[in-house]
Amino acid sequence: MTPAIASEQQPANGKSWLHRLNPGWFVALLPLSLTLFFAGLICRVAAGEVITGSYPWVPSLGVNLSFYIDGLSLVFALLISGIGTLVIIYAGGYLAGHPQLGRFYIYLLLFMTAMLGLVLSGNIIALFVFWELTSLSSYLLIGFNHSQPKARASALQALLITGGGGLALLAGLVLLGQVGGSWELSTLLTQDIVIQNHPLYLPIVLLFLLGAFTKSAQFPFHIWLPNAMAAPTPVSAYLHSATMVKAGIFLLARFNPILGNTPIWQCSLTATGAVTMLLGAYLAWQQTDLKRILAYSTISALGTLVLLLGVGTAIAVKAAVVFLIVHSLYKGALFMAAGAIDHETGTRDINQLRGLRRVMPITFVAVTLAALSMAGALPLFVGYIGKKLIYEAALTAPSAAWLLTGSVLLTNTFTVVVAGLVAVRPFWGQLKPTPKPAHEAPLSLWLGPLLLAGLGLLLVGLLEFVPSSLLTPFLATSATAIADELVRVKLAAWSGVNAIFWLSLATLLAGIGLYTGRNGLRRLLSPANALTAIGPERIYERTLAGLQIVATGQTRLLQHGYLPLYLLTIVLTTAGLIGYTLLTRYGLNIGTHWSGVRMHEITVAVVILLATIAAVVSKSRLATIAALGMIGYGLSLLFVFYGAPDLAMTQLAVETLxxxxxxxxxxxxxxxxxxxxxxxxxxxxxxxxTVGGLVSVLVLTVLTVPMQSRLTPFFAENSVTLAKGRNIVNVILVDFRALDTLGEITVLAVAAIGIYALLKQQKQNEQNE
Amino acid sequence: MEIVLALVIGGLFAGGVYMLLRRNLVKLLVGLILLGHGANLLIFLMGRLIPGRPPLVPVDATHPVGLFADPLPQALVLTAIVIGFGLQAFALVLARRLYQSAHTDDLDQLRTTET
Incomplete structure (x- = not known):
């Protein structure tokens, strides 16, 4: 998998060609070679083989950079590298002459690396690292036009939402690793029964769902996706329709064999997916900005995928795999085409675009093909197969089949309207003047859309006429990897006149009807749209504002600037922690076996205490100094009494100074x-x-614990034999711990230099004055 | 005697903390000195009290005979006394310098980095 890692170095090669030719052609060589590499693996994977590889990363923690390639990862890897190739060529044309094209390619390839790493990871910690890297590169790409405040705000919103979900996912992954006893996917896949019966199963599922739903823009976290359209169109086509937003889907699919097939998993996925699917589709056809229309319809598609994974039957999983590919193809094509229209006419408002089919014929063909696939109108397109499978999955769902079928019907009707808005509205009718005189896009801008849309047509041919080819077994292994049971895939566009046929026909007719009557319906529905004012977008804004208020207040509370209050906080915290530990661990246990008290000793102790009181209460500076001196000398006397002549001498000298x-x-x-x-x-x-009393109790408590020093006997034994010294304290200082003493001398020297500098500076100030 | 010394340590800590919390700059330094004394005595006491038996090896022996005071806390305290002195001296000169720049010894007045 080293090519994925090497991709970060590629932009440097592209940069040198920047001023001569569209650098996209050169940069695209890398994803192209990756695509071919992955395509070469199809044979092995279709035969049911799982390709693994592993490099030690943090062996002490059991974290490896391991790779796990089965049908599911390979489908994603092919989409990522394949669409990536086209997007990189496209970006070269779209951002031609942009001064920061090199940077753009670095971000884009960084994202590609991260995304490939994510889908190929065989270790859940590595998976998480790549997961976060996709969020980060998405942040950089959305905010690529960093001079626009809206781009920055959108980038931040996407990062906060997906990053927050990422944290939840991390917690979920750590719990999963603990419960399953391994960070390796291959091991975890065998542990599903252990994990599902564990009491931590519910938290794991909830954390995983949070991660997946934020990433894949599920309701109510969908708000970041339409705003992410502030990114340049290549990014929208690549990250925010074809790949990154599908990371959440990948996560759910990847862990479906481990976590799935339980009521909580199926219910949350089905319900969230259905709501997102309907909401996205409903909002999509009411937009006027081409990119926003596509963004909401992407949300709808993501909802459909989650719904299908939630239903979880073999047919539903099969539908999910097919629809995943179908959607990536047509949505990538439509996004790139929308960008091309924007690029060549200067607007992407569908109210300003008319009659483009004459001036942009190739784009028109690409969009029409993609839109037909999207609408699932003709059995000639894979879109039709995808739609058919979804209906089949909904009809055969184990529960609430009719409700699901109804939702899918409604969603697909809206999707037909969206397809019409994108493909019919801007291209037919009389040519309208646009901000820029409209003309056909260059090769780099129409190649991607045309290829992707054409592939939608081509795939049907492959499926239809080469049934024993590689493709169907390959899709079957993908579906099997998700469903954890053998799934047979036999795809056919035409399967006779049955319920599904009638449903498809009904969808198409309803969609066309809705398309013609859309303006009237929009007016009818406008009161309902007031609801969006209290929707998740508003909650996000409120939360962000609230966060700032909390941060300000907290800073004011903790960073007030008063030194005595800081010290009070520190002292009270320390005393509280010590006191708590002392009382809970030892209780009030102050021993009873004390050595006797002698008169001269107690006199010195009393003098020290009195001097302390004097130093504290005295209003005279001189008296305080005298009291401090008395304390110091008193301590020296105590040292003399208890066998520490060296201490006494040092204390005496230091105190005097x-x-x-x-x-x-x-x-x-x-x-x-x-x-x-x-x-x-x-x-x-x-x-x-309180602190004083606490320290006294602490001292007495410590003294009840028997003294067991292993150092003291060592020093006593070896003082003469090893260090040739009879004063053990001195030997410790200058021999056994000589480096400490050297450090101490250095500290003193630094202090002396500091004092000298301060005094000298002061003298200069006085002279200046 | 341990109880008496524990009280002395407690007294030094109490005095030190009280002075540490004063708004006056010099009193803060006095608090620092008192806390230093308290900590030194505390470490010393942790080596237990052995009256009148310094940790010395007699001339005719290779290791100390009978009971002797623990040399380890003594070595630690000796280091602490000397380092403490360096700290006190530097802090005092710094305080003096601060007073000359800021013209106040009230710590609550010292809330900005500008003078």
Whole structure:
């Protein structure tokens, strides 16, 4: 799978040709070779083989960069690389002369790599990484025209929604890995019974659905997809109709054998899919912008796919695989054609476009072919087979069959209207003047649409006349990979006059009727559209605004700028955590076996305590310094009493120096003034006494635990033999832990340099003044 | 004696925290010094109290004989005292410098980076 990884380097090659020729032709060589590579695998996969490969990535965590190619992944890989080839050629023409074409290709190939990695991954952690990479590259591509605020907002919206779903998916994948005991897909596929009977099954399913539904623009997360049309058209054609939005579908299909076939899975998929399918179709025919019409109809198609996976019967899965391919072909073609129209006329508002069939004949042919496939009007197109299978799946659904059939009928009627809006409305009638004088698009712009639309025609021929060819077994392995049971695929466009035939005919007639009466119906429905004002779009805006308010308030609360309050927070948090642990782990257990008290020791202790009080309450700076000195000297005495002469000497020297420095410095600082209120003082005093008491209890509790040091005997044993020193403390400092001491000396040197610099700067300031 | 020293440590911590929470810059530094003393004594006490037996090896022996004070906390505290001194000295000079620039020793007045 190394070609997928190498693709990121390709744009550099394309860039050098940038000014001479459409660089798309050269960049397209890479996806083209990938397409051929994947096409070469069809034979093996159609025979039922699963191709795997694995490279260690994080072996300690069991995460590998492994690949798993079966029918399902190969269908996706072929769509991604095949449509990718055409889109890259198309983008070269569409963005011809754009100064950032090189960057565009980098993003596009990054996306292609991520998407291929996603569908070929055999490890769920790797799958997640690629999943997120598709979201990120989608963000970069939607926001490609970054000077437009709308593009930036749309990019952010898409990232927030798909990225949020991605987080849910990560949680779901981690849970799945824990429950299934492996990160490898091949292992997980054998664990379906264990996973489905696990108490964590429900959370896993919900998290997975959240990830898939956000990515595949299912209601109510569909709002980002129409807005993503702010991206350049090649992106809309590639990411937002043919590939990335299908990642969620891929996820559901991939994990259907593991998580599927349960009531919760089937109900949520069927219900969400049906609602999305109807809503998308209903909104699609009311748009006037060509790209938005197509975007809503894509949402509808995604809903159909989710619905089919939810129904989950063999025929439904078969319908899903076929419709997935069919939709990618015609929708990719229509999007690219819409971009070509926009590019050559300067508008994509269907109210301004008329009679283009004479000036843009090739585009017209491509759009007509694609639209006929979309409408499923003639048995000559794969679109018809797709539609037929969907009806069959709905009619034979295990439950609510008539409800589903009705929804599909309604959706397909709307789809026929959409096909008419896209293919009939702009091309027929009298030519209308457009912002740019309309003319035929160049080869790079019509090649993709024509090829994709033509493929829709060609596939029928292949299926019809070469039934034993590779194609049907290949589709069968794809469907089998989803359904986890053997699915036979025998596709035929014409199967006689039966219920499905009548349904298709009814759809077509209703669609044509609706198309002619659409303006009247739109007026009739306009009150209902007020509902969109309170729809998910508004909720998204409110949430975003709310998030900012929360962030501002939280910053104000936590980052107030008052040092004493920061310190109070830190002190209280620390004390709270220590106190909680102390009380819950040990309780109030302060031992009883203490060494005796001697008079001179207790005197020193009392002096230290009194000096502390004096240092705290004194209003005189000098008295505070004196009290601090007394504390220091008192400590040295304690060190002397308890066998630490080195400590005592150090403390004595340091204390003397500290007192001198304090006295010298404080002379330059103002007198103590009372700044806090009495209430503030009382609060601080309470906090301080609590902390002090807590520390006392902590010390006494620690002292009840028997002392078990392994270091002390080591130092005692080896002080003379290894380090030739009899003062063990000194030996530790200058020998065993000599590097620490070196660090300590360095710290002191740095402090000294800092002090010197501060004083010198001050002297200069004084001279300047 | 441990109870007495525990109280002394508690007292030093209480005084230190109280001074740390004052708005006056110098009092904050005094709080820092008190906390340092408290922490030092705490570490020292963790090595348990062995009166009058410094961790020294007699001239005619290869390792210390009988009971002796724990040398490890002593080494730690010795480092802490010296580092603490460096910190205090630097903080004091910094405070002095700050007062000359900002003309205030009230920490609540020091809310911006501009002077």
């Amino acid at each position: 500290t007192v001198i420095i304090l006295a010298l410095t404080l002379y330059h600082l103002p007198r103590f003034s009372r700044l806090s209120s009495t209430a503030g003082r009382t609060r601080d005093a309470l906090v301080a006494l």
